[in-house]
Amino acid sequence: MISAYARLLALGKELQLVNDSAALLGWDQEVLLPPRGIAYRAEQMSWFSGYVHERFIAASVGEWIAEAESGLASEDPIAEANCREWRHEYQRATCLPTKLVEELAEARVHSQAAWAEARKRSDFSHFAPHLEKLVELSREHAERWGYQDQLYDALIDRFERGATARALGATLGDLRASLLPVVEAATSRPPYDRSRLRGDYPVERQKAFNREVAESIGFDFEAGRIDTAVHPFCSGMAPYDTRLTTRYDETDFLSSLFGVLHEVGHGLYEQGLPKEWRGQPVGNSVSLGVHESQSRLWENHVGRSRGFWERWLPRAVHYFPHLGGLSPADLYAAVNQAERSHIRVEADEVTYDLHILLRFEIECAIFGGDLAIADIPAEWNRRFESFFGVPVRNDAEGCLQDIHWSMGIFGYFPTYSLGNLNAAHLARAAKTQDSAVAKAFEAADYAPLLAWMRKHLHEAGSLHLPNDLVARAAGTPVSAEALVSHLRERYLDEASVS
Amino acid sequence: MISAYARLLALGKELQLVNDSAALLGWDQEVLLPPRGIAYRAEQMSWFSGYVHERFIAASVGEWIAEAESGLASEDPIAEANCREWRHEYQRATCLPTKLVEELAEARVHSQAAWAEARKRSDFSHFAPHLEKLVELSREHAERWGYQDQLYDALIDRFERGATARALGATLGDLRASLLPVVEAATSRPPYDRSRLRGDYPVERQKAFNREVAESIGFDFEAGRIDTAVHPFCSGMAPYDTRLTTRYDETDFLSSLFGVLHEVGHGLYEQGLPKEWRGQPVGNSVSLGVHESQSRLWENHVGRSRGFWERWLPRAVHYFPHLGGLSPADLYAAVNQAERSHIRVEADEVTYDLHILLRFEIECAIFGGDLAIADIPAEWNRRFESFFGVPVRNDAEGCLQDIHWSMGIFGYFPTYSLGNLNAAHLARAAKTQDSAVAKAFEAADYAPLLAWMRKHLHEAGSLHLPNDLVARAAGTPVSAEALVSHLRERYLDEASVS
Numbered sequence: 001m002i003s004a005y006a007r008l009l010a011l012g013k014e015l016q017l018v019n020d021s022a023a024l025l026g027w028d029q030e031v032l033l034p035p036r037g038i039a040y041r042a043e044q045m046s047w048f049s050g051y052v053h054e055r056f057i058a059a060s061v062g063e064w065i066a067e068a069e070s071g072l073a074s075e076d077p078i079a080e081a082n083c084r085e086w087r088h089e090y091q092r093a094t095c096l097p098t099k100l101v102e103e104l105a106e107a108r109v110h111s112q113a114a115w116a117e118a119r120k121r122s123d124f125s126h127f128a129p130h131l132e133k134l135v136e137l138s139r140e141h142a143e144r145w146g147y148q149d150q151l152y153d154a155l156i157d158r159f160e161r162g163a164t165a166r167a168l169g170a171t172l173g174d175l176r177a178s179l180l181p182v183v184e185a186a187t188s189r190p191p192y193d194r195s196r197l198r199g200d201y202p203v204e205r206q207k208a209f210n211r212e213v214a215e216s217i218g219f220d221f222e223a224g225r226i227d228t229a230v231h232p233f234c235s236g237m238a239p240y241d242t243r244l245t246t247r248y249d250e251t252d253f254l255s256s257l258f259g260v261l262h263e264v265g266h267g268l269y270e271q272g273l274p275k276e277w278r279g280q281p282v283g284n285s286v287s288l289g290v291h292e293s294q295s296r297l298w299e300n301h302v303g304r305s306r307g308f309w310e311r312w313l314p315r316a317v318h319y320f321p322h323l324g325g326l327s328p329a330d331l332y333a334a335v336n337q338a339e340r341s342h343i344r345v346e347a348d349e350v351t352y353d354l355h356i357l358l359r360f361e362i363e364c365a366i367f368g369g370d371l372a373i374a375d376i377p378a379e380w381n382r383r384f385e386s387f388f389g390v391p392v393r394n395d396a397e398g399c400l401q402d403i404h405w406s407m408g409i410f411g412y413f414p415t416y417s418l419g420n421l422n423a424a425h426l427a428r429a430a431k432t433q434d435s436a437v438a439k440a441f442e443a444a445d446y447a448p449l450l451a452w453m454r455k456h457l458h459e460a461g462s463l464h465l466p467n468d469l470v471a472r473a474a475g476t477p478v479s480a481e482a483l484v485s486h487l488r489e490r491y492l493d494e495a496s497v498s
Numbered sequence: 499m500i501s502a503y504a505r506l507l508a509l510g511k512e513l514q515l516v517n518d519s520a521a522l523l524g525w526d527q528e529v530l531l532p533p534r535g536i537a538y539r540a541e542q543m544s545w546f547s548g549y550v551h552e553r554f555i556a557a558s559v560g561e562w563i564a565e566a567e568s569g570l571a572s573e574d575p576i577a578e579a580n581c582r583e584w585r586h587e588y589q590r591a592t593c594l595p596t597k598l599v600e601e602l603a604e605a606r607v608h609s610q611a612a613w614a615e616a617r618k619r620s621d622f623s624h625f626a627p628h629l630e631k632l633v634e635l636s637r638e639h640a641e642r643w644g645y646q647d648q649l650y651d652a653l654i655d656r657f658e659r660g661a662t663a664r665a666l667g668a669t670l671g672d673l674r675a676s677l678l679p680v681v682e683a684a685t686s687r688p689p690y691d692r693s694r695l696r697g698d699y700p701v702e703r704q705k706a707f708n709r710e711v712a713e714s715i716g717f718d719f720e721a722g723r724i725d726t727a728v729h730p731f732c733s734g735m736a737p738y739d740t741r742l743t744t745r746y747d748e749t750d751f752l753s754s755l756f757g758v759l760h761e762v763g764h765g766l767y768e769q770g771l772p773k774e775w776r777g778q779p780v781g782n783s784v785s786l787g788v789h790e791s792q793s794r795l796w797e798n799h800v801g802r803s804r805g806f807w808e809r810w811l812p813r814a815v816h817y818f819p820h821l822g823g824l825s826p827a828d829l830y831a832a833v834n835q836a837e838r839s840h841i842r843v844e845a846d847e848v849t850y851d852l853h854i855l856l857r858f859e860i861e862c863a864i865f866g867g868d869l870a871i872a873d874i875p876a877e878w879n880r881r882f883e884s885f886f887g888v889p890v891r892n893d894a895e896g897c898l899q900d901i902h903w904s905m906g907i908f909g910y911f912p913t914y915s916l917g918n919l920n921a922a923h924l925a926r927a928a929k930t931q932d933s934a935v936a937k938a939f940e941a942a943d944y945a946p947l948l949a950w951m952r953k954h955l956h957e958a959g960s961l962h963l964p965n966d967l968v969a970r971a972a973g974t975p976v977s978a979e980a981l982v983s984h985l986r987e988r989y990l991d992e993a994s995v996s
Contacts, residue, residue, distance in 0.1 A: 014545070021542050024523060036721040036738035044519050044736075047512070223534040238542075241535035 004067035005079065008086060011061065013279035015052050022048035023237035030229045031245060046105060053101065057094045065090055078282050081463045085281030088161075095144045104137045108408050115406030122396035124377045127406070132373045134408045135366060142367070152367035155411035159288045160418065162465045165364055168414045172357050175417065175480040179353060182484065186338035186350045186491035194334060199322040201253040209253065209319045210246070210260040213312060217298065218450045219244075219264045220271055232259040234295075236270025236285075239278050243267075253320060254335060261303040265295035268450060272458025287466035288412065290457065292419020293426060297453070300349050300420075301427045302446060304335045304490070311444030336490055340388045342397040350487055353420055354387045359402070359413040367410070422470050424483035426453070429474035502565035503577065506584060509559065511777035513550050520546035521735035529727045529743060544603060551599065555592045563588055576780050579961045583779030586659075593642045602635045606906050613904030620894035622875045625904070630871045632906040633864060640865070650865040653909035657786045658916065660963045663862055666912045669919065670855050673978040677851060680982065684836035684848045684989035692832060697820040699751040707751065707817040708744070708758040711810060715796065716948045717742075717762045718769055730757040732793075734768025734783075737776050741765075751818060752833060759801040763793035766948060770956025785964035786910065788955065790917020791924055795951070798847050798918075799925045800944060802833045802988070809942030834988060838886045840895040848985055851918055852885045857900070857911040865908070920968055922981035924951070927972035 022045060029041050055061075065086050072079055111130035118127035142154035152165045207226075215221060222240075229245035236242045244267050246259035269291060277283025285291050302308055309328040316331075317323045338348045344355040362380060365371035371379055380399040381392040392398040404412055430452040431438035437448040456473035464472060471477040520543060527539050553559075563584045570577055609628035616625035640652035650663045705724075713719060720738075727743035734740045742765050744757035767789060775781030783789050800806055807826040814829075815821045836846045842853040860878060863869035869877055878897040879890040890896040902910055928950040929936035935946040954971035962970060969975045 017538075017542055017545055020538075021519060021523060021546075024526060025519060028522060028526070032723065034719065034721050034723055034739055036718075037736050040515075040518075040736045040738060044515055047515055048519075220534075221532065223532050225530060225532055238535050238538045240538060241532055 003071070004064035005071065005082075007064050008061070008068055008082070009280060011055070011064075012281070015055060016279035018048060018052055020238050022052075023235055027235045027237060027243055030231065030233065031227050042109070049101075049105075050098075053093060053098070056090070062090060062094065077463060078277075078280075081282045082280050085284075085462060089281070092145050095146075096141065100137070100140060100144075104134075104141070104408055107133050107137060108406075111408070112403070112406045115400070115403065119396050119400040122394040122400065124395040124400055127400065128373050128376075131376075131405055134405065135373065135410070138408060138410050139367065150368065152364060152411060155367065156414065157411075159412050159415050160466060161287055162467055163287075163289070163414070163418070168360065168418075169364070171421065171478075171480060172353070172360060172414065172417055175353055175421070175483065176357055178480055178484040179350070179487070182487050182491060183338065183340075183350055183354065186487075187340050189338070189491075191337055191339075192330070192333040196326065196330065197254075197323065197334060198251070199320060201248075201250050201320055203248045203250060205319040206248055206253050206256050209316060210257055212315060213257065214244075214260055214264045217264065217268075217302070217446050219267055223271060224267055226260060226263075232263055234263040234266035234270065236267070236273070239275045242270040253316070258299055258303060258335075262295040262299040265298035266291055268298070268453070269294040269458055272454045274459055274461050277461050282461050282463055284462045286460075286462045286464070286469055287418075288415035289418030289422055290466050290469065292416055293422030293470075294453065294457070296419050296423035297427055297449075301423060301486070302441075302449075304332075304349065305441075306332050307442050307444040309335075338491060340390045342384075342390070342392065343401055349420075350491055351388070353417045353483075356413050356417040358383050358387060360417075362399075363410055363413065418478075421478050421480060421483050424486045425470065425474050425476075425478045426457070428482045428486070429476075430456075433475070501569070502562035503569065503580075505562050506559070506566055506580070507778060509553070509562075510779070513553060514777035516546060516550055518736050520550075521733055525733045525735060525741055528729065528731065529725050540607070547599075547603075548596075551591060551596070554588070560588060560592065575961060576775075576778075579780045580778050583782075583960060587779070590643050593644075594639065598635070598638060598642075602632075602639070602906055605631050605635060606904075609906070610901070610904045613898070613901070617894050617898040620892040620898065622893040622898055623872075625898065626871050626874075629874075629903055632903065633871065633908070636906060636908050637865065648866065650862060650909060653865065654912065655909075657910050657913050658964060659785055660965055661785075661787070661912070661916070666858065666916075667862070669976075669978060670851070670858060670912065670915055673851055673915065673919070673981065674855055676978055676982040677848070677985070680985050680989060681836065681838075681848055681852065684985075685838050687836070687989075689835055689837075690828070690831040694824060694828065695752075695821065695832060696749070697818060699746075699748050699818055701746045701748060703817045704746055704751050704754050707814060708755055710813060711755065712742075712758055712762045715762065715766075715800070715944050717765055721769060722765060724758060724761075730761055732761040732764035732768065734765070734771070737773045740768040751814070756797055756801060756833075760793040760797040763796035764789055766796070766951070767792040767956055770952045772957055772959050775959050780959050780961055782960045784958075784960045784962070784967055785916075786913035787916030787920055788964050788967065790914055791920030791968075792951065792955070794917050794921035795925055795947075799921060799984070800939075800947075802830075802847065803939075804830050805940050805942040807833075836989060838888050840882075840888070840890065841899055847918075848989055849886070851915045851981075854911050854915040856881050856885060858915075860897075861908055861911065916976075919976050919978060919981050922984045923968065923972050923974075923976045924955070926980045926984070927974075928954075931973070 025041060025044055025048070029038070029045075033041055065083065068079070069083050069087065072083060107130070111127075111134055114130045115127050118124060138155060139151065142151045145154040145157070147154040147157075148164075150165055153163075156163050156165060156168070211221070211226065214226065220242075224242040224244070226244045226246065228247060230247060232244070232246045234242065234244045244260065244263035246256045246263065249255045269285060273285060274283055306328060309331040313323070313326065313328050313331055317326075336349070338350040340351065341347060344352070344359075347355050358380070361383060362371065362376065365379070366373070366376075377395055377399050384390070384392050384398065402413075404410075427449075430449055431441060434448065434452060437452055440446070440448045457469065460469055463469075467477065523539060523542055523546070527536070527543075531539055563581065566577070567581050567585065570581060605628070609625075609632055612628045613625050616622060636653060637649065640649045643652040643655070645652040645655075646662075648663055651661075654661050654663060654666070709719070709724065712724065718740075722740040722742070724742045724744065726745060728745060730742075730744045732740065732742045742758065742761035744754045744761060747753045767783060771783060772781055804826060807829040811821070811824065811826050811829055815824075834847070836848040838849065839845060842850070842857075845853050856878070859881065860869065860874065863877070864871070864874075874897050875893055882888070882890050882896065900911075902908075925947075928947055929939060932946065932950060935950055938944070938946045955967065958967055961967075965975065
């Protein structure tokens with residue numbers, strides 16, 4: 001007789017395969033799909049989610065989970081983690097009526113269009129009724145999912161298992177306090193003269209350079225690709241198929257390079273997940289906050305380091321000969337500039353988390369019932385000016401800049417800061433625990449760093465909850481300390497090791 | 499209450515959507531998939547076929563079809579065609595045990611690998627046991643599907659509804675008799691000196707030129723793409739998403755151009771199918787023989803005509819200035835050369851059908867029980883020499899050259915010749931029925947030709963069986979006459995209108 005646990009494994013493998021197929025359709029939509037193909041693609045995507053949802057919420061699945069739980073051996077951490085995640089997912093999936101799921105899916109389509117138009121016009125009022133609707137539907141989701149402390153927690157949990165608004169608030173509050181003086185000092189430094197990098201950067205040469213860098217730091221092109229898309233992203237759509245995208249600016253090679261470094265970080269995590277667990281919850285990446293730690297590690301800790309540019313400037317000159325007169329110190333200065341700017345996605349390493357904190361506080365206020373939708377622009381502008389000392393001139397550069405809310409995604413933003421915190425915490429732990437990692441890092445050899453991440457993070461999949469995983473890997477729970485110290489070193493020249 | 503017919507329509511729409519998703523996965527496999535992603539992709543493809551097969555062979559579907567048939571109104575050609583095709587497909591799908599379907603799928607994987615190796619070694623004996631197995635399994639399929647005259651008919655029917663070996667044999671026999679003197683004369687003409695076209699053809703310029711041509715003859719790039727792949731093909735994977743591939747040779751722009759013209763022909767047919775019928779049998783392309791007629795129309799009748807090169811040589815010179823000294827007559831001569839060559843896919847318009855006839859006769863003999871697998875090479879070589887007057891030097895340039903048999907595809911080859919016959923028959927009918935088509939054709943304006951094909955072929959979907967469709971469109975059933983007369987005109991200079 002087939003055990004309930006074996007049945008769950010088989011179902012999981014099948015649904016993973018179906019979800020992976022949908023992931024290819026989603027990737028294609030961003031990268032290749034002809035314009036008139038969009039409506040039909042939406043129908044296809046909706047079929048896939050419906051199919052997987054229906055299969056998973058079957059009563060028999062609930063019975064299998066209960067049976068698997070009761071049959072758990074005392075020393076089987078994999079089965080234990082699988083049961084933990086199946087139970088959690090089943091509980092969250094079954095308490096949503098299909099009607100509600102469909103209503104949200106439909107509202108999102110209209111909302112995204114309204115947001116794009118509102119941003120174009122820089123007029124929040126055009127988007128407000130849609131946002132109202134999405135907040136209301138998300139609130140209903142959260143109520144059904146349930147929470148212990150506050151409703152917003154149920155939304156955060158979708159992206160970061162076990163995280164709560166209270167704990168995030170404490171961490172981000174600490175971060176803010178330590179960060180403000182660094183921001184102050186960093187943004188007061190005279191800016192590097194970027195005109196020294198001026199020149200033509202043909203796309204084909206950028207591609208060749210990026211590929212050389214990505215390959216060198218460990219991205220497996222036999223099991224992955226880099227393509228072009230308006231929004232850079234990474235999709236780990238199959239055990240041996242991880243795809244990144246970036247975009248090209250023919251006047252600035254750093255834009256596509258840092259896009260690639262960021263996405264390669266995500267891609268290395270995807271390529272490092274345990275293949276034999278694929279289709280089991282334990283085989284999944286553990287959370288967005290950990291995923292983002294890997295992208296930030298390669299983008300910021302590696303890509304913006306002195307050693308990186310000592311190693312890679314000569315290759316950059318090979319592809320772009322007009323850079324020949326520059327030194328690694330020039331590039332280091334060019335890629336480490338802080339600025340009090342309005343747009344999150346263009347923000348530097350120092351100010352980035354202030355942008356996140358702002359969004360986190362606004363979301364807390366919305367779901368705490370302390371902020372009406374109509375009051376969002378004023379509140380956004382007030383807080384922005386208090387953080388950055390710069391006024392917001394219009395909604396497009398203010399509360400309309402991000403796509404997330406228009407997609408009904410709330411509770412996602414804080415995972416960006418968790419990523420920054422985790423990246424600094426883990427990078428320091430890797431270098432401290434293993435001096436070979438630190439030594440190789442200085443020489444721009446990142447194989448030991450990757451090996452450390454593979455061993456402590458990637459190969460663990462979702463065996464532990466995100467916070468536990470990071471604490472086990474680093475030896476201590478994450479805090480603001482490592483990130484702040486990293487930024488002080490880099491921006492206040494308090495040391496020259498990063 | 500929902501009628502059985504409405505249930506079938508809903509099921510068909512859903513399964514079409516699932517099949518269309520699988521089509522994207524299949525396209526991606528040929529165009530983009532990283533090498534190590536292949537094994538998992540095979541699992542995905544197998545899931546899709548299994549899912550669709552299981553849904554369709556359900557007993558309830560059989561009941562719905564019976565009920566829909568008995569409820570047919572007297573004057574409803576669409577419902578009638580749908581019921582005709584559902585019945586046919588259901589009968590063919592339900593008589594196959596899943597075990598047999600799986601056995602064939604597995605045998606194909608091994609067989610394709612063995613064929614690739616055998617072709618590399620030019621050693622048929624390495625492939626023979628696999629071919630034996632595939633022929634045996636195909637025979638079992640055919641026995642289960644059933645046939646009236648001979649077993650081979652059941653295999654042909656998969657690709658060309660209603661065609662039989664007997665009828666095809668008569669048509670292709672006629673064609674052969676008329677063709678041999680044309681081949682003799684055409685291959686005796688002094689060859690055009692192709693060195694006059696020698697030069698560099700950068701891929702990006704080829705792409706731009708091909709796109710300009712494709713767009714001009716009506717391919718909708720808002721609902722389609724052209725990408726690069728080793729094997730040129732066309733996939734109509736959604737109502738507004740038709741994708742072509744071609745390959746590039748930087749020493750010869752004609753190779754990618756004719757690849758594009760051929761696939762654009764397929765693509766125009768896909769883009770012209772009635773959108774509102776998608777998911778119904780009646781909305782499908784009607785057969786391979788008709789599909790191929792559209793690719794051959796644009797590749798041969800249009801692309802190899804004098805008018806085409808009068809119109810397009812100046813644009814070719816724009817992209818490839820070293821062609822500046824040539825005249826349209828040069829290009830016309832260069833693209834219309836006949837040669838007694840061994841490889842089908844490189845064959846010219848005159849000798850192509852002899853290659854097909856050879857394969858058709860061999861398949862007839864295999865499934866008629868008159869030819870043992872081990873004797874295929876000798877029989878192939880004997881027949882080839884009798885058709886072409888040239889000996890076959892090895893298996894790689896003989897019976898191992900095509901991939902089809904290694905995929906378990908038998909009965910497919912004759913549809914290539916049907917395509918050639920239909921193309922000539924339909925092109926002549928369009929020009930004869932509507933003098934505006936003929937007049938515009940001379941001036942390289944193909945909009946009226948496309949409009950005629952849209953109206954008489956594309957928009958009819960599968961309303962009629964393939965032969966009926968062609969006969970209705972052209973006014974007379976297809977015969978060898980139009981093709982032979984077209985080739986005589988073009989190769990024997992008996993007229994200068996084509």
